[in-house]
Amino acid sequence: MPPFQQHSRILANQPLTADVFRLTVHAPEIAAAAAPGQFVMVQVSGSLDPLLRRPFSIHSRGADGSISLLFKVVGRGTALLAKARPGDALDLLGPFGRGFDLSAAEKPICLIGGGMGIAPLLFLAQELPGRKYALLGARNHDELAPLAKAFAELGCAVQLATDDGSLGHHGFIPDLLDEVLPDVSRVCTCGPSPMMRGVASISRQAGKACQVSVETHMACGMGACLGCVMPGADGRQVHVCTDGPVFNAEELAWQL
Template structure:
């Protein structure tokens, strides 16, 4: 865990109001694991003061990494307005990522919307361990289907669902998940996306008897496990999304 000033080395609008920002921070890039996040101070303004958490999207060389930023409010608007050579104050890498060291040889990644953020990094990492990787991804439409080409390259089979049917199946990722599980026979499912989707993925995984890990989102203040603001109801206690997670097994959550 470090607090440092990271220089922005690149920024690109990858879809409407979604930006890929490359941050130069060697210490963080070297330590980061898939599913971990960085806590960025988004502004020099007085009105919104809390940091915003972003998944480590992917490593860029050995010294930098990308975050994916969707503009949803003041903080993300400020961040999306930065330019190369600007700096941001960063704390990270934070939290517990996906368990990539488990004994498994086939894994299915499930991503919905901005839940795509940790998936390329994750796919690359587990592919290094000779794991066969498969992907199911969903988005509002073709334009919001981020990283499709990269995931296609890293995974053996990729299934797509879009709300408007502009690419792949018309509907939700969870509509096609059972079929993909049957086709790919994964030993692990790794999911990231909206809470309702993750609940549904957890149920489908359980019915197929496949261990599942989900990456949760929560409003955060400290990001380091001190304030207990990002609590999530787990099986028998509240857990901290920032430091116990953001990745949890669905067993831990009692889902």
């Protein structure tokens, strides 16, 4: 399916905390074509400044032709996006990339997200019909609570960890994995690299398949600029934008 350019309308831009927002846009062609783990390239202002689009995972898909994005303000582009209001226009390109493997989706699966890495996992939870666990970590209660609620509403068995101990386990998400692993057929994770490396390592030792969704800097999102390359396990460079962003953990050099 080719990517679409959609001149969409913003339906909502809800602040979840001072710097985390859930942006919902009407983008029916992208919504219809999207698969969990794919991303869109967003023109964050109505002008050509900043010139480069910013990549964001598709966080959820609505039955009304909408998609939502979950983003944290980290720089100029996301600060502009935070100011967007319902009714504003937003130019999107997508969906891009290789998403999560949805074969044998009815088998129990464990979703593990850290920080904004939680974003693509909600869309995945929406599409999985079987038993699912969601192990979610973030800085604190305020960042994690609204996201935990969304996963629970999709039928996930949710376990939480926060950096400051204000909600759930005080520590890191991989600490919770041992208990859940015997019950699942595979693991899908997105978040900071050290967290995903830990999850991939624990999953490998337990003989469970592990898919990781990685983030790199991206200028084009479609395989043209080499901005997103990283080393693959076979020594060749992979394009995160077209070969990923979702990989089997053993496809990447970093997991070792």
